[in-house]
Amino acid sequence: MSETENMIVLEAVEKVYPGSTSPAVERLDMAIPRGEIVMLIGPSGCGKTTTLKMMNRLIEPTGGRIILDGDDVTDVNGDQLRRKIGYVIQQGGLFPHYSIADNIGVVPKMLGWDKNRIKERADELLHLVGLEPSTYRDRYPRQLSGGQQQRVGVARALAADPPVMLMDEPFGAIDPITRDRLQDEFLEIQRTVGKTICFVTHDLQEAVKLGDRIAVFGTGGRLAQYDDPDTVLTHPADDFVSDFVGGGAAVRRLSLLELSRLELHPIETDAAAVGNRNGTPVAEVDGSGRPVSWRHLPDRDAATTTLVTVPLSGTVYDAVDVMLDGSASLVAVVDDEGLPQGVLHWNDLVAGLKTRERGA
């Protein structure tokens, strides 16, 4: 990969805190490619947050170079630098005495945008993160739920359209259900904005779900492994990573397999197909074509098998979840309109999943 394809490059970056003999981060070399999400993960005190804060020089490195978009930023004015880098922290870090719109406008205001432009930008971003501008722009942070505050936190970081965003456990203090939804929305937003994102987390599930790459930090600020999630799960670089990833790696991998990339078994909805007995499951559909129950299954009694569905946009993990939940050995995969697209069998999971290359 050539130099310009990397948005952030850390060269032998090191941090030794005053009064400490061992470094918090030890001679770290790392390159973050443009437009990718890199997850920094590791046990407490492993230097992942220190690393993140050195990227925008909230913490000054004691050695090495930081290169942002081809420019050495190790010695430039830190305040100026940080205005060009989005920054999101836990709970959003919203200013309680600023309205939501004013919170979003902090960086644009410092950059000298005119009032109308700041206002328009705030509305645009509120819309992007799924909050109705007319309802929320004049509210204060305490009037919003934790999840909504975090959305505003993301909107605020995006305000001046920085190419890079640094996120420090943004979803850490949010309940699991909301967190899951925020993660989905976050990926959705990233698909639109395509930022280079560095994201600190302590949650492996989150790292696997969101990351294009995962950087696993060991104690003493050592980068133990830096790879795509699949490789980290299946080929841990050393015993430390292996211990950290722990058991259940095979199950975690399921959430990396998108249903839309799998070769699914065909499904029929036409009652006439029952007669063919060619091994294709036949589903009974409602008025709008959505499957409601099984009419015929080749190898078992259709009447006693519950029909469960999973959206095509989901992963194999979701499919397994609904199958276990409904005690069904197969699941109908449906598209956004609820129309059946295919079938996934329980047996497929153990037999090995066949994937197809799409759009490649």
Add this chain to the structure above:
Amino acid sequence: MTAVDLQPGVPTPSEERKESGGGFLGVIRANYDLLVAPAIVVVGLIVMVAYVGSQTLDTIEERALEPANVFGQLGQHLLLTAYSTVLVLIIAVPLGIVLSRPGARRIQGGVLALGGFAQALPPFGVLLLLGFWEFGVRSAVIGLTLAALLPVLRNTVVGLQQVDQSLIEAARGMGMSARQTLFSVEIPLAVPVIVAGLRVALVLNVGTATLATYIGAGGLGELVQQALRLNRINLLFVSGAIIAAVALLVDWLAGVAERAIVARSG
């Protein structure tokens, strides 16, 4: 993407605005408990006037209780209070801000201890000592200022310290300079605590200003002194009631102002 977890229970800004009220009258309208103190003061003053009206006053008493005399002293009293409180504000708030900066944290304890020492000195003694230096308003104001410095200084330091560190980090992380962070985040969020300290200082000053008369700075203490010197019980009763009423009213005004400011700074 859809807007989820909307919270119907959360008040809209317009509701909240109405509640916290526009300015002084709005605050009073929204907080009826604020009417208790002035009601007590009014009743007390009526009782006092009724009592004095029922007594036959001698010429000394009549002269002392002439409105021009009483209001003149009241004016002096309020002026002493105002000067010293403004001086406290000018000295203690900036000093507190400086002491809360990372570079000055080491001397913070020492300066606060010095402030505590100044407050522990009996104001009467300080005023008399200052009287040796100069008789009059100037030394009285200095004495009052010294006595009331600590609450504001301490509240400024504490108010700035209790600002959520993550907000300061968010501000710096977005590229605010240390100065911008201080003025747009730290100070606004410390205002409620600082204002509470100022209110304590103000009330202290109203009370202590009664002693200013002993170094010739006037004020309502003049009336008390006269009553004691001439042994006029009626006069003593009236002056005591007026001083109590003024202290209660000043505290009340400060309380209303405090709520108005806190409501605005969110």
